Amino acid sequence: xxxxxxxxxxxxxxxxxxxxxxxxxxxxxxxxxxxxxxxxxxxxxxxxxxxxxxxxxxxxxxxxxxxxxxxxxxxxxxxxxxxxxxxxxxxxxxxxxxxxxxxxxxxxxxxxxxxxxxxxxxxxxxxxxxxxxxxxxxxxxxxxxxxxxxxxxxxxxxxxxxxxxxxxxxxxxxxxxxxxxxxxxxxxxxxxxxxxxxxxxxxxxxxxxxxxxxxxxxxxxxxxxxxxxxxxxxxxxxxxxxxxxxxxxxxxxxxxxxxxxxxxxxxxxxxxxxxxxxxxxxxxxxxxxxxxxxxxxxxxxxxxxxxxxxxxxxxxxxxxxxxxxxxxxxxxxxxxxxxxxxxxxxxxxxxxxxxxxxxxxxxxxxxxxxxxxx
Amino acid sequence: xxxxxxxxxxxxxxxxxxxxxxxxxxxxxxxxxxxxxxxxxxxxxxxxxxxxxxxxxxxxxxxxxxxxxxxxxxxxxxxxxxxxxxxxxxxxxxxxxxxxxxxxxxxxxxxxxxxxxxxxxxxxxxxxxxxxxxxxxxxxxxxxxxxxxxxxxxxxxxxxxxxxxxxxxxxxxxxxxxxxxxxxxxxxxxxxxxxxxxxxxxxxxxxxxxxxxxxxxxxxxxxxxxxxxxxxxxxxxxxxxxxxxxxxxxxxxxxxxxxxxxxxxxxxxxxxxxxxxxxxxxxxxxxxxxxxxxxxxxxxxxxxxxxxx
Numbered sequence: 001x002x003x004x005x006x007x008x009x010x011x012x013x014x015x016x017x018x019x020x021x022x023x024x025x026x027x028x029x030x031x032x033x034x035x036x037x038x039x040x041x042x043x044x045x046x047x048x049x050x051x052x053x054x055x056x057x058x059x060x061x062x063x064x065x066x067x068x069x070x071x072x073x074x075x076x077x078x079x080x081x082x083x084x085x086x087x088x089x090x091x092x093x094x095x096x097x098x099x100x101x102x103x104x105x106x107x108x109x110x111x112x113x114x115x116x117x118x119x120x121x122x123x124x125x126x127x128x129x130x131x132x133x134x135x136x137x138x139x140x141x142x143x144x145x146x147x148x149x150x151x152x153x154x155x156x157x158x159x160x161x162x163x164x165x166x167x168x169x170x171x172x173x174x175x176x177x178x179x180x181x182x183x184x185x186x187x188x189x190x191x192x193x194x195x196x197x198x199x200x201x202x203x204x205x206x207x208x209x210x211x212x213x214x215x216x217x218x219x220x221x222x223x224x225x226x227x228x229x230x231x232x233x234x235x236x237x238x239x240x241x242x243x244x245x246x247x248x249x250x251x252x253x254x255x256x257x258x259x260x261x262x263x264x265x266x267x268x269x270x271x272x273x274x275x276x277x278x279x280x281x282x283x284x285x286x287x288x289x290x291x292x293x294x295x296x297x298x299x300x301x302x303x304x305x306x307x308x309x310x311x312x313x314x315x316x317x318x319x320x321x322x323x324x325x326x327x328x329x330x331x332x333x334x335x336x337x338x339x340x341x342x343x344x345x346x347x348x349x350x351x352x353x354x355x356x357x358x359x360x361x362x363x364x365x366x367x368x369x370x371x372x373x374x
Numbered sequence: 375x376x377x378x379x380x381x382x383x384x385x386x387x388x389x390x391x392x393x394x395x396x397x398x399x400x401x402x403x404x405x406x407x408x409x410x411x412x413x414x415x416x417x418x419x420x421x422x423x424x425x426x427x428x429x430x431x432x433x434x435x436x437x438x439x440x441x442x443x444x445x446x447x448x449x450x451x452x453x454x455x456x457x458x459x460x461x462x463x464x465x466x467x468x469x470x471x472x473x474x475x476x477x478x479x480x481x482x483x484x485x486x487x488x489x490x491x492x493x494x495x496x497x498x499x500x501x502x503x504x505x506x507x508x509x510x511x512x513x514x515x516x517x518x519x520x521x522x523x524x525x526x527x528x529x530x531x532x533x534x535x536x537x538x539x540x541x542x543x544x545x546x547x548x549x550x551x552x553x554x555x556x557x558x559x560x561x562x563x564x565x566x567x568x569x570x571x572x573x574x575x576x577x578x579x580x581x582x583x584x585x586x587x588x589x590x591x592x593x594x595x596x597x598x599x600x601x602x603x604x605x606x607x608x609x610x611x612x613x614x615x616x617x618x619x620x621x622x623x624x625x626x627x628x629x630x631x632x633x634x635x636x637x638x639x640x641x642x643x644x645x646x647x648x649x650x651x652x653x654x655x656x657x658x659x660x661x662x663x664x665x666x667x668x669x670x671x672x673x674x675x676x677x678x679x680x681x682x683x
Contacts, residue, residue: 039503041606079503174653200652205612207602210389211647211655218382218524231505235602238510243527244517263507263604 029072030065030318032057032311033092035085035102035112036127038077041231044257045104049126050075051297052307053101056315059291066315067322078112080105089115098122098326101310104303106130106177113141122326124313126306129252130180134350139330142347144306144313144340146276146356148177151252152184154358155225155274158372159185159250160192165223167197169216169247171236173228174201181252182227197221202232209236210243217245229254234263241267248272253302253358258367271363272372276342276356279305285341309340378524385526386648387641392532392601394640395539399594400617401624401632402546403463403587409563409627410583413479416486417466419614420493421588425459425595426605427501433599434508444512448534448600455592462493463588467581475577490610497607505606512600535597542593543633546586550629555582563627616659623663625676634674638662 034053037046057073065071074097078085085108092100093115100116100123103109109128116123117138124142125133131149134141159165168189172182179201186199197219202209213236216224224247226233233255240247241264250272261268280289280299288308292299299305313333318324321332337346346354361369400422407415432451441447470485515529550556561569562579570576594613599605616639624635639659646658666674 039498041503041505041608043504171652202652203612203656205608207598207604207609208389208393210392211386211644212652214382214385214389215648218378231604231606234507235604238603242513242515242529244525259505259507263505265509 029070030099030315030324031072031074031095031097032099032101032314033074033076033095033097034307035076035078035088035092035100036104037080038075040079040081042080042105042229042254044259045127045254045301045303046077046080048298048301048303049102049104049307051292051301052126052304053311055288055291055295055297056308056311060311060315066318071311071315076102078103078105078108080108082108082111084108085112086115088112092116092121093119098324099314100124101126101307101314103128105175106133106180107175109133110136110176113138116140120326122314122329124310126310127303128177130176132176132180134352138351140326142310142313142330142333142351144309144342144345144353145303146358147352148181148184148252150356151274151358152181153188154360155181155250155252156185156188156192158272158274158360159223159225160189160194162372163223163248165194165248167219167221167223168194169219169221169224170196170199171212171224171226171228172201173204173232175204175228177252177254178226178228180227182225185225185227202228204228204232206232207235209239213240213243213245216247217243221245222247224249226251226255230257230260231263234260234268237264237267237271250274256302256361256363256369260363261365261367266365268363268367269365273361273363273369274358275361275369276302276306277359278371279342282341282343288341305341309338309342309345312340313338313345377520381519381524381526382648385524386644388526388528388532390641390644391637392535392640393643394620394637395535396594396598396613396636397617397620397639398633398636399539399542399590399597400613401620401636402543402590402629404618404621405624405626405629405632406559406583406587408621409629410559410566410580411471413471413482414486414618415466415584415587416483416614417470417489417493418587418591419610419612419617420490420497421459421463421466421610422591422595422613422617423605423607423610424462424493424497425455425588425592426599426609427497427506427595428455428458428592429596429599430506430508430603430605433511437508437511447511448538448596451596451600452538452593455596456589459592459595460585460588463584463591464581466588467584471580471584472577494607494610501607503607505604507604508599510600510603531601535601538593538597542590546590546629549586555579559583619659619663622673623666625670625673628673628675628677631673631675638674 036049037043057071061070076088078088089112104127106128109125117140126144129148131147170182172178253275256273256275289299317329317332360372363369403418429451432454466489470489471482474482512531517525519525558574558579620635620639621632624631642659642662643655646655
């Protein structure tokens with residue numbers, strides 16, 4: 001045997017062993033990929049998602065798993081970047097994982113969802129709220145969170161009916177999530193007869209907003225809606241206070257976490273935020289909340305319980321439909337309802353929840369929040 | 375123009391100058407390296423990011439020790455950040471440029487990009503990828519204008535940024551113009567081979583250029599941490615891009631050009647946000663760059679390259 005043949009043979013043998021290993025491995029566990037930002041500027045949201053999903057995996061395993069098989073959580077980091085999300089989605093496809101709980105950012109969920117749909121991978125996002133994600137006619141895509149066209153109107157109606165600002169400004173970060181939600185708010189307030197004096201986009205990652213603030217101050221703006229995430233809003237709040245621009249700010253759940261107070265300090269007092277109802281105060285979840293607290297994890301984040309629900313719905317469907325054919329599972333999820341920590345949930349044909357409630361909270365400088373009386 | 379329009383204009387000038395000062399400080403690092411070795415240091419944005427991190431860490435540490443005097447905080451933070459950051463600048467030159475001296479120009483360019491990626495990930499691993507934030511050390515300022523109308527606001531921090539920037543620029547100009555090492559720098563920028571023949575240690579001059587560039591980036595980093603109070607491992611990219619634009623706008627290779635370029639860019643961004651839409655800020659900034667390069671290919675203050683025979 002010459003050297004060339006020997007090499008080919010050894011490669012073939014090792015490839016065969018590798019694929020055997022893969023088969024043997026697939027037999028005893030059910031892998032669920034949990035995809036979201038583990039690193040990067042919005043990693044704190046990823047942590048909520050990971051904690052919720054990991055807790056579900058642990059608790060389901062402790063109760064004996066799914067039909068005798070244990071669940072295995074495979075954590076995947078997409079850094080909240082569309083390009084990275086596609087790379088991760090490819091890895092999931094290659095590892096023959098059939099279930100995904102994720103992604104988190106709308107911008108990374110959308111490109112990844114295309115791959116999952118094509119490859120027949122069941123995806124439940126606990127956090128991506130852009131309406132477009134479930135408007136692609138996909139069969140494999142679900143979400144356990146509300147959408148911007150539910151959240152935007154909640155914020156818009158609150159502004160139009162309760163705040164009644166004299167001059168409203170709407171700012172967004174030009175990202176799919178931020179701009180999407182800002183447009184929904186714009187639509188709702190316009191329908192109620194309020195015309196925003198300005199509607200502008202800033203750059204994600206910008207740090208200096210002084211020119212924009214000066215302009216809003218000059219226009220006499222008294223209320224600002226910001227569509228985007230906390231790093232930019234934190235600086236906007238802080239620089240606004242510095243310049244003596246005292247308008248009230250409001251944002252979506254992407255700004256509602258403790259880092260906004262770390263960045264903006266006292267300037268974060270009085271910020272209004274729309275968030276999913278706080279599931280951790282639901283008495284039915286008392287035991288689960290305790291389990292989180294025992295592990296020193298915070299159960300109050302907006303994506304913790306939806307991520308838990310995502311894992312649970314997948315496993316309930318496998319148990320209920322008695323199959324691992326993801327197409328049949330998707331059908332099962334569509335036609336049944338599930339008892340989860342976010343309540344009894346049922347899905348529309350496009351994969352959105354039939355009902356999801358957003359609530360307006362007032363944010364405080366010490367990073368706590370109180371529901372606004374409606 | 376009505377009174378409030380004039381006041382708004384003044385406020386936008388203040389905003390633009392503050393932004394421009396930071397750009398200018400970083401831009402000098404690009405322009406100096408280009409002036410001496412004719413290459414762009416693509417790791418410079420990351421050097422600035424490290425300066426900002428060191429600044430933030432030192433300020434936080436001083437806060438823990440209960441140091442409250444602003445001049446003391448400023449001086450200590452500047453000193454430590456400059457020291458640490460310039461050692462990074464020196465290392466970049468030592469690792470990515472010196473071993474490749476004499477190789478084609480693309481080679482050190484790639485190695486500098488490599489260093490840039492390395493530094494970004496190194497800080498990410500060491501400090502975490504999350505935003506690190508702190509509360510302002512120096513807050514407050516002066517207000518001018520009518521009580522009930524638009525008031526111009528000039529914060530102490532903005533004044534501090536302008537003063538520190540001007541001081542360091544003046545120091546640099548003096549150093550380059552008057553000192554022995556400065557003369558060696560100028561000689562190297564005119565003709566490196568000749569300077570070498572005349573007994574100037576050109577390797578030392580090049581190392582010094584990287585160190586001074588990094589020191590000014592550290593100053594910018596410290597000012598930014600004090601002003602915005604927010605850093606993450608990715609801030610170097612955008613800041614580096616803007617500062618590089620400022621350097622080219624002003625005429626790459628020219629130190630006064632980098633200062634002017636930074637200020638012009640800051641003002642352009644500020645006015646674009648103010649009188650057009652914030653979305654157009656970068657369009658205006660880069661559009662301006664294209665315009666200037668069309669009319670003056672060497673930038674505002676750059677000298678045309680004389681073909682050496």
